[in-house]
Amino acid sequence: MATAGAGPLIGPGARKERPFRWMAGERPSASCYLDERTFRLCCQLFLQHSVTIQDGWSWEEIKVADEGFMRKTVLIPVRSDTSHHQDVCSVHTGNTESLTEELQADVEDEAAGVQSVCESPVVLRYEYHVVYSSSYQIPVLYFRVSTLDGRSLSLEEVWSNVHPNYRQRLRQEPWDTLTQQEHPLLGQPFFMLHPCRTEEFMKPALDLAQTQHKRLNYIVTWLSVVGPVVGLDVPLSYITAVSAPD
Amino acid sequence: MAELKKEEGAADPKLQFAPFCSALEAGFWHQLTQKKLNDYRLDESPRNIKAYYCNGDPDGLPTRLTLEFSAFDADGPTPAHCCPASGTLYNTNTLEAFKSTDKKALLDKAANEIWDTIQSGAAVDDSSVLNRFILLTFADLKKYNFYYWFCFPALCFVEGVQLVQEPLSLEKRFTAKQISSLQMAYDNLCSLTGSTAVPHFLLKYTDESVHVAPLKDFNSFVKDLKKITVGVYDPCTLHQHPGWPLRNLLILLAKKWGSQIDVVEILCFRDRTLQGSRSIQHSIVFQVKLPDLSTCTVCPKSVGWEKNPKGAMGPRSVNLSECMDPKRLAESSVDLNLKLMRWRLVPSLDLDKVVSTRCLLLGAGTLGCNVARTLMGWGVRHITIVDNAKISYSNPVRQPLYEFEDCLNGGKFKALASVDRLKKIFPGVNAEGYNMSIPMPGHPVNFSETTMAQARQDVEQLEKLISEHDVVFLLMDTRESRWLPTVIAASKRKLIVNAALGFDTFVVMRHGLKKPRECRSEDSSPMSSSNSSSCSTPAVTTTTGASLFSNIPGHSLGCYFCNDVVAPGDSTRDRTLDQQCTVSRPGLAMIAGALAVELMVSILQHPEGGYAMASSSDDRMNEPPTSLGLVPHQIRGFLSRFDNVLPASLAFDKCTACSLIVLDHYEREGFQFLANVFNSSHSFLEDLTGLTLLHQETQAAEIVFVSFSSFCDAHDIL
Numbered sequence: 001m002a003t004a005g006a007g008p009l010i011g012p013g014a015r016k017e018r019p020f021r022w023m024a025g026e027r028p029s030a031s032c033y034l035d036e037r038t039f040r041l042c043c044q045l046f047l048q049h050s051v052t053i054q055d056g057w058s059w060e061e062i063k064v065a066d067e068g069f070m071r072k073t074v075l076i077p078v079r080s081d082t083s084h085h086q087d088v089c090s091v092h093t094g095n096t097e098s099l100t101e102e103l104q105a106d107v108e109d110e111a112a113g114v115q116s117v118c119e120s121p122v123v124l125r126y127e128y129h130v131v132y133s134s135s136y137q138i139p140v141l142y143f144r145v146s147t148l149d150g151r152s153l154s155l156e157e158v159w160s161n162v163h164p165n166y167r168q169r170l171r172q173e174p175w176d177t178l179t180q181q182e183h184p185l186l187g188q189p190f191f192m193l194h195p196c197r198t199e200e201f202m203k204p205a206l207d208l209a210q211t212q213h214k215r216l217n218y219i220v221t222w223l224s225v226v227g228p229v230v231g232l233d234v235p236l237s238y239i240t241a242v243s244a245p246d
Numbered sequence: 247m248a249e250l251k252k253e254e255g256a257a258d259p260k261l262q263f264a265p266f267c268s269a270l271e272a273g274f275w276h277q278l279t280q281k282k283l284n285d286y287r288l289d290e291s292p293r294n295i296k297a298y299y300c301n302g303d304p305d306g307l308p309t310r311l312t313l314e315f316s317a318f319d320a321d322g323p324t325p326a327h328c329c330p331a332s333g334t335l336y337n338t339n340t341l342e343a344f345k346s347t348d349k350k351a352l353l354d355k356a357a358n359e360i361w362d363t364i365q366s367g368a369a370v371d372d373s374s375v376l377n378r379f380i381l382l383t384f385a386d387l388k389k390y391n392f393y394y395w396f397c398f399p400a401l402c403f404v405e406g407v408q409l410v411q412e413p414l415s416l417e418k419r420f421t422a423k424q425i426s427s428l429q430m431a432y433d434n435l436c437s438l439t440g441s442t443a444v445p446h447f448l449l450k451y452t453d454e455s456v457h458v459a460p461l462k463d464f465n466s467f468v469k470d471l472k473k474i475t476v477g478v479y480d481p482c483t484l485h486q487h488p489g490w491p492l493r494n495l496l497i498l499l500a501k502k503w504g505s506q507i508d509v510v511e512i513l514c515f516r517d518r519t520l521q522g523s524r525s526i527q528h529s530i531v532f533q534v535k536l537p538d539l540s541t542c543t544v545c546p547k548s549v550g551w552e553k554n555p556k557g558a559m560g561p562r563s564v565n566l567s568e569c570m571d572p573k574r575l576a577e578s579s580v581d582l583n584l585k586l587m588r589w590r591l592v593p594s595l596d597l598d599k600v601v602s603t604r605c606l607l608l609g610a611g612t613l614g615c616n617v618a619r620t621l622m623g624w625g626v627r628h629i630t631i632v633d634n635a636k637i638s639y640s641n642p643v644r645q646p647l648y649e650f651e652d653c654l655n656g657g658k659f660k661a662l663a664s665v666d667r668l669k670k671i672f673p674g675v676n677a678e679g680y681n682m683s684i685p686m687p688g689h690p691v692n693f694s695e696t697t698m699a700q701a702r703q704d705v706e707q708l709e710k711l712i713s714e715h716d717v718v719f720l721l722m723d724t725r726e727s728r729w730l731p732t733v734i735a736a737s738k739r740k741l742i743v744n745a746a747l748g749f750d751t752f753v754v755m756r757h758g759l760k761k762p763r764e765c766r767s768e769d770s771s772p773m774s775s776s777n778s779s780s781c782s783t784p785a786v787t788t789t790t791g792a793s794l795f796s797n798i799p800g801h802s803l804g805c806y807f808c809n810d811v812v813a814p815g816d817s818t819r820d821r822t823l824d825q826q827c828t829v830s831r832p833g834l835a836m837i838a839g840a841l842a843v844e845l846m847v848s849i850l851q852h853p854e855g856g857y858a859m860a861s862s863s864d865d866r867m868n869e870p871p872t873s874l875g876l877v878p879h880q881i882r883g884f885l886s887r888f889d890n891v892l893p894a895s896l897a898f899d900k901c902t903a904c905s906l907i908v909l910d911h912y913e914r915e916g917f918q919f920l921a922n923v924f925n926s927s928h929s930f931l932e933d934l935t936g937l938t939l940l941h942q943e944t945q946a947a948e949i950v951f952v953s954f955s956s957f958c959d960a961h962d963i964l
């Protein structure tokens with residue numbers, strides 16, 4: 001979404017000035033971009049560290065396309081105090097209600113749990129995918145949240161599961177660049193943090209590193225910034241343990 | 247959490263297991279859809295799929311068997327530190343078949359296969375075959391409903407399994423030294439087997455060390471059958487219960503070694519890494535009395551169909567239209583973009599007010615096309631378009647809802663083609679087109695019975711349409727055609743947004759919204775110069791100089807015809823505006839069309855809506871009345887200077903369209919009055935409203951002149 005309606009209006013409608021952004025085609029410097037090979041190398045180093053701390057990142061290869069992406073799934077039990085609990089957990093029974101009744105007698109139950117116990121916590125599955133965008137030449141974070149039956153949540157439902165204390169912070173950038181888009185490799189709808197703002201927050205970090213003659217792993221730096229915005233934690237150990245590719 | 251039920255009369259507690267709950271990734275359904283459409287089609291034969299489970303969950307997560315989009319790649323890799331389970335997918339073609347499938351038979355079949363691997367010893371060599379599942383599905387791809395029922399077959403001991411020693415956590419059972427020795431031994435076993443998880447294994451230990459071995463090494467590894475410990479990779483996080491995979495393992499042990507073993511110690515191996523630190527000490531250990539199945543030759547009774555979320559034995563279903571139906575996807579994407587605008591830029595924006603507004607577009611030319619597209623951009627769902635023209639070859643380049651093809655064979659009707667295109671652009675739009683003419687003053691309809699009847703029908707249709715909408719856009723290319731909808735909408739108190747183009751000038755305006763009928767009389771002005779009625783709309787002559795052109799409330803604002811001293815129907819007068827759109831600079835319609843919609847949105851955001859006081863150019867420095875900014879009466883644009891001004895003007899009590907006397911006649915006489923207007927020359931309306939008289943009175947003409955010159959720069963486009 002562009003800065004729509006940025007006119008000579010004054011007052012609440014007026015937007016705060018945004019740093020000037022380069023249009024596609026002109027680039028201030030190459031530092032904010034990375035080629036696909038570097039992307040893969042950065043991911044490799046990232047994944048090596050993930051194996052040692054076992055925080056669940058993996059590489060998914062799309063065989064036919066010879067492409068891949070980095071992926072992590074996190075399961076979070078739904079807070080029982082949330083008023084939206086019902087919305088998220090409500091199962092779309094609809095016309096299966098009768099189906100359930102009909103079929104009930106057909107199958108043997110284990111005599112009300114003689115040999116089994118019951119547990120029925122409600123869980124949300126957060127899926128994060130780091131995908132290389134060859135048109136923007138930067139990594140892009142895709143995510144979706146679903147219930148255990150595989151239904152994806154709308155952004156409102158996701159939002160309702162964000163703790164109120166965080167909402168104010170999250171209302172800030174770059175949530176405003178969230179869009180719904182097809183996953184480029186899976187063809188399924190995901191939310192994504194639009195890459196148009198990446199340069200804004202990568203540039204200072206990269207510039208700082210340059211003046212200090214440090215070499216940053218792009219994925220680590222970038223994910224540490226964008227991840228927390230959508231609830232993805234990147235442990236500090238990545239910053240110290242993961243190097244930049246040679 | 248755990249719900250313990252002791253069997254009545256039982257002396258020793260029976261071991262209870264936490265069943266798997268099915269966990270499906272969204273991608274699984276997408277992949278099933280693809281398979282069904284491209285691969286399986288109507289073939290119902292069973293398919294091999296795979297799932298996995300893990301033993302690294304933090305407390306509070308349910309014991310899960312997970313299927314991802316990769317589930318259909320039965321030979322594909324298993325995620326690190328997870329155990330695979332192979333399954334059979336039965337995807338039926340109909341809901342009937344789904345219902346009538348013999349679930350017991352499916353379970354028996356799977357249970358027998360497991361029993362066979364136990365009897366043959368294949369399960370000893372590769373114990374992962376004990377972990378099986380069945381998935382019965384029906385995919386209703388028209389409605390994106392997916393019905394499914396999982397089964398995790400578990401063979402049962404008739405009498406259950408007796409606990410000899412209650413579960414303890416590993417750290418209470420083992421020393422720290424033993425725990426780290428176990429961890430090392432398990433990791434070694436993993437690397438020996440070339441995997442990152444081993445489903446079942448044997449243990450033996452001393453105070454000093456722990457040794458593990460694969461199940462197939464039973465005979466060489468186990469020296470003392472009185473002290474035997476078996477490890478199971480356990481997906482459960484409950485402190486008192488093992489997960490499901492132990493069940494078939496116990497059956498295997500009972501069948502193979504039941505005659506030799508009395509009591510067996512079980513280690514439910516749980517291995518998690520949180521924040522980089524690994525722990526297995528929360529694993530649980532307990533002892534059970536192992537039943538003897540060694541002489542048993544028939545497959546034991548089995549269970550395993552999953553309960554639905556209500557706790558009943560029954561299938562589950564999920565509707566995925568929101569993430570699969572292309573139309574729903576388009577809708578949610580459109581909504582999302584708008585919501586993000588609200589969240590980020592204008593938090594107080596009332597989007598529902600905009601989205602739910604029913605818009606009537608009169609005219610489907612350059613203005614109409616651009617207005618429709620901008621309305622779609624705002625998420626407006628209800629758009630009705632009226633036009634009587636066909637698409638001609640010159641149209642598509644300027645009218646963005648049409649293509650070359652639409653011009654062929656005489657051209658399609660604009661009203662219909664534009665609506666078709668809107669639906670193609672966004673199927674979620676509720677759009678309707680009416681190919682009809684709007685009768686005009688000075689354009690007689692009384693040639694025949696038929697023409698009269700047609701005019702009557704057109705008027706009735708237009709009245710009906712205006713009643714059914716919230717905002718009426720006047721986007722025609724003639725001045726006269728705006729008269730009838732102006733009168734009808736004024737009478738029905740509907741908001742009008744009007745746009746008209748010159749060559750390089752335009753006007754976009756809202757018509758004043760007359761006060762609701764019940765309170766109009768209170769507002770009557772005794773000072774009014776209008777002698778037609780005691781309850782008149784405010785007139786030019788009664789307003790003091792200071793408030794003449796500022797702070798005009800919405801109900802006192804003028805209409806498109808208020809500024810005229812001639813009635814519509816005389817096309818020799820206004821040459822500049824309302825001529826053929828093709829003589830406008832091409833960008834003008836887009837600018838004016840967009841402004842017309844944005845003006846509507848700003849009006850809707852004002853708490854008083856169409857009654858909002860008009861903002862003027864002077865208000866540009868003041869606190870805006872809405873979250874989106876100003877709510878002007880008119881926007882007059884001058885493309886030659888790339889400049890807009892925001893004049894405001896009062897309703898004129900001799901207006902040929904919105905004055906009380908015109909509305910009174912229309913409301914009292916209905917079509918008869920309108921027909922008189924259509925059939926007469928422009929002097930009919932001028933006589934009626936007193937304009938004729940006004941023309942004859944010089945000082946009155948001066949008053950009109952004052953109201954004219956007050957449009958700042960506007961007079962030079964009038």
Ligand SMILES: [Zn+2]
Nearest residue numbers: 805808901904
């Ligand atoms: Zn008027």
